Amino acid sequence: RVSALRTFGEWRAKLALELGAEPSELLGGLAIRLQQSVIDRKTPVPELLNPDQTPKPRRFVGRSAEYRAIFEAWEDTTQLNTRHVLITGESGIGKTTLAQRFATSATLEGAAVAQVQCFEMEQRIAYGTIAALVTTILDRPGAIGTAPESLAELARVVPQVRERFKHLPQVRLADGEAAKLRFAEAVGAFFESIMVEQPLVLIVDDYPRADEASLGVLHKLLRRSGIERLMLVLTAGPPEPNESAAAIRIRTGIANLPLRWIDLSPLSEAESEEVLRSLLEGRGKAPGPPVRRAIVRAGSG
Numbered sequence: 001r002v003s004a005l006r007t008f009g010e011w012r013a014k015l016a017l018e019l020g021a022e023p024s025e026l027l028g029g030l031a032i033r034l035q036q037s038v039i040d041r042k043t044p045v046p047e048l049l050n051p052d053q054t055p056k057p058r059r060f061v062g063r064s065a066e067y068r069a070i071f072e073a074w075e076d077t078t079q080l081n082t083r084h085v086l087i088t089g090e091s092g093i094g095k096t097t098l099a100q101r102f103a104t105s106a107t108l109e110g111a112a113v114a115q116v117q118c119f120e121m122e123q124r125i126a127y128g129t130i131a132a133l134v135t136t137i138l139d140r141p142g143a144i145g146t147a148p149e150s151l152a153e154l155a156r157v158v159p160q161v162r163e164r165f166k167h168l169p170q171v172r173l174a175d176g177e178a179a180k181l182r183f184a185e186a187v188g189a190f191f192e193s194i195m196v197e198q199p200l201v202l203i204v205d206d207y208p209r210a211d212e213a214s215l216g217v218l219h220k221l222l223r224r225s226g227i228e229r230l231m232l233v234l235t236a237g238p239p240e241p242n243e244s245a246a247a248i249r250i251r252t253g254i255a256n257l258p259l260r261w262i263d264l265s266p267l268s269e270a271e272s273e274e275v276l277r278s279l280l281e282g283r284g285k286a287p288g289p290p291v292r293r294a295i296v297r298a299g300s301g
Contacts, residue, residue: 001034034108059278062271063098066262070102070233073260074109077231078199082258084222084232086250089264093301095235098264099203102233111199112140118209123244129214130187131158133202138164142197146190153186184217191221191230199229207234208247215246222250222257266301 008023008031015021023031060067066087073083087095096117103113114136122128137143138160146154152171155162162168194200204210204218222232239251254261267275273296280286287295 005031005035030104030107033104059274060101061274061278062267063094063264066098066264067101069260069262070098071105074102074106074201074231078109078229080229082224082228082230084257084259085234086254086259086261087233087235087264088237088261090266091237092299093264093266095237095264096205099205099233099235103201103203106199106201106231109199111201112137112142112194112197113201113203115203115205117205118207120209123209123211126211126213127157127183127217129204129207129210130217133204134158134187134190135160137194137200140194140197142194143190144193145196146193150186150189153182154190157183180213180216184220187217188221188224192228195229199231201231201233203233203235205235206237207250208236208240208243210247212244212246215244215250219246219250219253222253222259268301269296272296272299272301 012023015023022028070085070087073085076083087098089095100115103115107113114133116129116132116136118129134154135158143164148165148169149171151161151165152168155165155168156171191200202221207215207218210218218232218234221230224230234250236247236251239248250257250259253259273292276292276295286292
């Protein structure tokens with residue numbers, strides 16, 4: 001990690017000298033988190049950002065046990081003992097934040113991470129969720145190792161694939177269940193090629209709002225275990241009356257899938273106070289105790 005930070009520092013200096021540019025906020029933030037994770041504090045590391053440019057790390061409150069459970073599942077997965085994770089809880093309770101914190105750690109561990117947020121208005125777009133995941137990691141080194149036939153099948157649904165790989169063969173015409181099966185197999189082949197180079201983490205936020213076709217592919221991926229370095233992290237709110245049958249099958253199939261269920265309970269009052277303090281830091285005049293108590297009560301953990 002120290003070597004990576006030194007390389008980053010040299011590259012940043014060259015970037016400023018030759019182009020008068022700065023690293024992106026995302027890359028700078030990753031470097032800062034990497035710097036903070038260096039155990040040997042006596043080892044000199046390069047100055048990454050000016051003090052006024054350094055992003056303040058967000059405090060992580062009240063979810064240490066849940067985060068540890070996700071990371072243990074990740075360690076199992078990297079040892080070819082696949083474990084996926086389903087995070088559930090009320091809206092606003094911290095499902096996305098927990099998943100994103102794990103995504104940052106997995107990235108620093110060398111994983112390829114693809115994340116998508118599902119929306120109810122997009123449920124009628126077939127394969128919309130899977131297409132977003134594929135597009136996110138299309139430029140990963142392993143993608144080029146995918147068989148041209150599989151890439152051509154992907155390009156039938158994801159136009160960016162043909163933009164990235166110009167000379168793909170024409171796909172055989174198919175419809176109905178045969179077309180769905182061929183696309184699902186092509187998605188699997190693509191992910192397998194990525195995993196030749198690095199472990200793969202797929203994060204699907206609010207998965208019950210994904211389209212039916214994508215949920216079918218996700219269920220197929222959940223059933224494949226023990227032979228690859230793939231981890232799915234799904235988040236979901238409480239069950240809704242209009243939830244699709246495919247989404248329900250994932251919820252009710254936990255016992256038959258390599259899927260660990262983590263249900264987030266509300267934060268305690270003390271933890272809620274700590275979250276509020278971290279949000280108010282450096283933002284001028286803080287509200288008085290009555291207003292703070294009202295905010296904490298309204299948040300309900």
